[in-house]
Amino acid sequence: MKLELRDITKRFGSLVANDHISLTVEPGEIHCLLGENGAGKSTLMNVLYGLYQADEGEILLDEAVQHFGGPGDAMRAGIGMVHQHFMLVPVFTVAENVMLGHEPTTFGGRLDLAGARKRVREISDRFGFDVDPDAVVEDLPVGVQQRVEIIKALSRQAAVLVFDEPTAVLTPQETDELMGIMRQLRDAGTAIVFITHKLREVREVADRITVIRLGRVVGEAAPTASNADLAALMVGRAVELVVDKTSAQPGPEALVVSDVTVADQNGHRLVDHVSFAVRRGEILAIAGVQGNGQTELTEAILGLEAVQSGSITLDGQELTGASVKRVLDAGVGFVPEDRQEDGLVGEFTIAENLILDRSGSSEFSGAGTVRARVRDRFADEKIAEFDIRTPNRTTAVGRLSGGNQQKVVIARELSRTLRLFVAAQPTRGIDVGSIEFVHKRIVAARDEGVPVIVVSTELDEVVALADRIAVMYRGQIVGIVPADTPRDVLGLMMAGERPAGTERAA
Ligand SMILES: Nc1ncnc2c1ncn2[C@@H]1O[C@H](COP(=O)(O)OP(=O)(O)OP(=O)(O)O)[C@@H](O)[C@H]1O
Ligand SMILES: [Mg+2]
Numbered sequence: 001m002k003l004e005l006r007d008i009t010k011r012f013g014s015l016v017a018n019d020h021i022s023l024t025v026e027p028g029e030i031h032c033l034l035g036e037n038g039a040g041k042s043t044l045m046n047v048l049y050g051l052y053q054a055d056e057g058e059i060l061l062d063e064a065v066q067h068f069g070g071p072g073d074a075m076r077a078g079i080g081m082v083h084q085h086f087m088l089v090p091v092f093t094v095a096e097n098v099m100l101g102h103e104p105t106t107f108g109g110r111l112d113l114a115g116a117r118k119r120v121r122e123i124s125d126r127f128g129f130d131v132d133p134d135a136v137v138e139d140l141p142v143g144v145q146q147r148v149e150i151i152k153a154l155s156r157q158a159a160v161l162v163f164d165e166p167t168a169v170l171t172p173q174e175t176d177e178l179m180g181i182m183r184q185l186r187d188a189g190t191a192i193v194f195i196t197h198k199l200r201e202v203r204e205v206a207d208r209i210t211v212i213r214l215g216r217v218v219g220e221a222a223p224t225a226s227n228a229d230l231a232a233l234m235v236g237r238a239v240e241l242v243v244d245k246t247s248a249q250p251g252p253e254a255l256v257v258s259d260v261t262v263a264d265q266n267g268h269r270l271v272d273h274v275s276f277a278v279r280r281g282e283i284l285a286i287a288g289v290q291g292n293g294q295t296e297l298t299e300a301i302l303g304l305e306a307v308q309s310g311s312i313t314l315d316g317q318e319l320t321g322a323s324v325k326r327v328l329d330a331g332v333g334f335v336p337e338d339r340q341e342d343g344l345v346g347e348f349t350i351a352e353n354l355i356l357d358r359s360g361s362s363e364f365s366g367a368g369t370v371r372a373r374v375r376d377r378f379a380d381e382k383i384a385e386f387d388i389r390t391p392n393r394t395t396a397v398g399r400l401s402g403g404n405q406q407k408v409v410i411a412r413e414l415s416r417t418l419r420l421f422v423a424a425q426p427t428r429g430i431d432v433g434s435i436e437f438v439h440k441r442i443v444a445a446r447d448e449g450v451p452v453i454v455v456s457t458e459l460d461e462v463v464a465l466a467d468r469i470a471v472m473y474r475g476q477i478v479g480i481v482p483a484d485t486p487r488d489v490l491g492l493m494m495a496g497e498r499p500a501g502t503e504r505a506a
Contacts, residue, residue, distance in 0.1 A: 001062050001078055001159035002026055003048075003191050008057035010043055012399075015391050017043040019215040020057070025160065025191040030182055032206040032223075033195045034234050036431040037403025038389030040215040041195050042084050045162045049081045050074040061160070080158030082149045084165045084195075084402050084429075085340065090138035095120050097137055098152045116155075123151045128177050142338045143169045143290050150178065161185065162193045165402065167201060168429050171290045171457060179205050197403070197431050199227045235433035243439040246447075248467040251280035254451040255301070255420055260310035262296045270296040272475035273310070278420070278451040283442065285466030285483075286455045289494055293475035294455045295337055298424050301453075302334050303327040304342075314420055328357055331419030335409055335426050337455075343409040346398030350390055351379035353397045354412050378415075386411040387434065402429040407438075414441055421445055424455040439464060459487060 003025040010018040017040045025031045033041050046052045048059060050068030059066045061077055068074045074081075088097045099116035120133035129147045137145060146169045153161060163182070167175045182205055186192055196202060202209060202223070209221040211233045219233055231239040255278040262271035271293045278284045286294050299305035301312055303324040311320045319327055328334070336342035344353050355375055379393040386407045390400055397408055406429050413421070426442065427435045442465060446452050456462050462469055466483040471493040478493045489499055 001191060002060075003160045003193075004058075004060040004063075005044065005048065006058045006060065008044060008047055008054045008059075010040075010047055010052055011055050013391065016215050018047065018054075021212065021215070021217055023210055023217070025193055027159070027189045027191045028186055029207045030186050030192045030194055030205050032202045032209045033193055033212065034197075034202065034209060034221075034230065035212040036234050036433055037407070037429075038401040039212045039234075041212060042164055042401060044212075045081065045164055045193065045195070048074065048162065049079060075156065075158075078159035079162070080153040080156050080160070081162040082146075082153045082164060082166045084168075086145055086149055088137045088145060088148060088152075091136065093134050093136055094131055094140075094148050094151075095133040097148060098133075098155050119155045120151055123154055127154075127181055129174070141291070141295070142341075143171070143174075146170060147174070154181070158190070160191045160193075162195075164195045165197070165429060167196055167198060168402075169290075169425075172459075173289070175201065197429065197435075199230050199432070202230065203227075231432040234431060237433070239432050240436050241432065242464050243436060243443060245443045245465075248282040248446065250282040250467070251449060253277040254280045254315055255453070256311075256313045257297075257301070258311050260297070260300055260312060261308045262293075262300050262305050263308050269475050271300060274472075274475070274477050275310075276470055276477060276480060278453055280451050281446055281449045282467045283446050283452040283454055283465050284480075285462040285469050286453060286472055287459065287462045287469055287490060287494060288457070288472035290457045292472045294472050295424065296475075297472070298334070298337075298422050298453070298455055301327070301422060302332065325357070328416075331417055333413035333416055333418050333421040333423075335413050335423040337424040337428075339406055339409050339428075344397050344405060347396055349394045350383065350388065350397055350400070350408060351375055351393040353408050354379050354382050354415075356412065358416070382411040382415060387437065403431055403434060406430050407434060410438055410441075414445060418445060418450045420451050420453075422453045422455075425457065426454060427458075427461060459490060462490075463487070 005021060005023045007020045007022055008018050009020055021044055035041050047054045050071045050073050066077055095113055095117040098120055099113055117133040120131060124131045131144060131147050131151060137148060146166060150166060166178060170178060182192055182194065206223040209223060210217060211219050211221060213236060221230055221233055227241060231241060258275050260271055260274050261269055263269050274297060288294055296305050300307050303322045307320055313319060314330060376393060383390060383393060388407045389404050397405055410426060427438050430438060442452060454465050468480055469483060469485060470480045471478045471490060473496040478496060479499050481499060493499055
């Protein structure tokens with residue numbers, strides 16, 4: 001089915017999120033939508049999916065004008081969507097969530113759970129997703145929730161499929177699988193819209209590329225365009241894709257993790273006797289395929305996860321078993337992997353979110369209005385400094401575009417007095433221009449002497465930032481190697497192979 005968006009305009013108050021956007025997607029085409037954070041990509045797709053009503057413009061399917069009062073109408077018309085911000089019901093199982101996207105199929109209009117369960121299994125098997133149909137969604141890590149969204153969209157055999165940043169939380173292998181799936185669907189005649197900030201993915205699958213900036217279409221690009229060209233078109237200026245940094249001048253050991261073990265309820269070791277140290281003024285990157293204990297390790301450092309054995313100290317101060325509050329008060333900045341779950345309160349304003357756990361501190365509380373003014377000034381500064389695209393500081397964080405939400409977390413955490421900075425997937429969902437900025441800020445923190453841990457499943461990011469690289473596999477550190485270690489060696493380590501000539505993590 002051919003999709004045509006004609007002159008779509010969508011306003012939120014005075015903000016024009018989509019300004020007369022026109023876009024055509026042919027059947028059998030993967031059309032990539034590129035643009036910086038807040039450019040209006042998700043808004044446009046939410047209009048298409050019936051979640052928002054356009055103020056102006058038309059949606060046409062095979063030349064026929066559509067009127068979608070809600071997602072149900074869009075689904076019935078053959079449109080499927082994988083959302084950037086998951087639309088899953090957290091307390092329902094995977095199968096129940098998949099079933100919700102379908103019409104009742106059994107007699108009496110009852111929903112068909114057995115059928116949904118079967119469908120989940122089939123699609124999981126077909127695409128190599130390891131998803132249990134009976135798992136409760138809120139218990140699943142974000143990466144798996146993403147797969148559930150994908151399964152849900154694929155299970156309807158839509159003629160038009162929208163993928164809004166599906167790869168942000170997938171492993172490289174899963175990303176490759178998904179791109180394979182998109183190609184198969186395309187070859188079978190599906191019209192596909194694919195949104196991503198990863199230029200490699202764009203060049204790999206795009207048949208056509210449309211770039212939007214500030215709510216308008218600013219151009220088309222060929223899939224053969226270089227990263228630098230695509231980046232410049234998106235952001236409107238040249239972007240440094242790899243940030244220049246001098247070599248580290250590491251000071252004394254600051255964070256010392258010795259023989260730390262974290263286990264789940266069944267006694268299964270998620271972090272298995274891990275030891276390493278991070279010195280002041282260096283960036284230790286932790287690489288690995290998602291799900292190999294990186295999350296639990298950072299959560300153990302932050303006091304979010306109980307440490308079964310071993311110890312964690314910062315500048316000689318014992319942090320093992322400390323509460324999250326104590327860890328944060330000790331000067332640890334933390335960018336969590338799942339910003340919506342752990343990093344932000346969606347209904348709170350940007351200003352409130354920027355001081356979330358410090359709102360009770362003397363800096364921001366006390367003499368009433370005076371402090372409110374301090375807070376507001378602080379918020380305005382951070383909004384400017386981190387280029388957070390928002391109408392103003394009183395906007396609820398949940399209303400921001402995905403990448404701009406991430407910038408709020410980064411801005412807050414980099415703005416405290418830091419004795420340690422722990423960033424998990426710091427640039428997830430962030431556009432290339434802002435990645436450049438965030439990377440520069442992380443390097444700047446290092447250069448001020450802060451010890452930094454960056455956890456990233458993106459090898460590009462690991463290589464760009466690291467002074468040393470620790471690779472995790474099945475809860476263990478396979479090795480700690482220099483930043484200039486060849487990527488193929490890192491790849492082997494990520495699959496569990498110990499590199500020749502390196503000692504086991506000491
Ligand atoms: N429900 C809403 N209410 C008010 N403003 C909104 C709402 N949804 C989106 N916006 C605003 O519209 C603009 C476009 O946001 P959108 O989510 O479409 O960006 P995006 O291109 O998807 O960005 P990202 O790459 O960060 O996901 C942003 O300025 C955002 O704050
Ligand atoms: Mg978006």
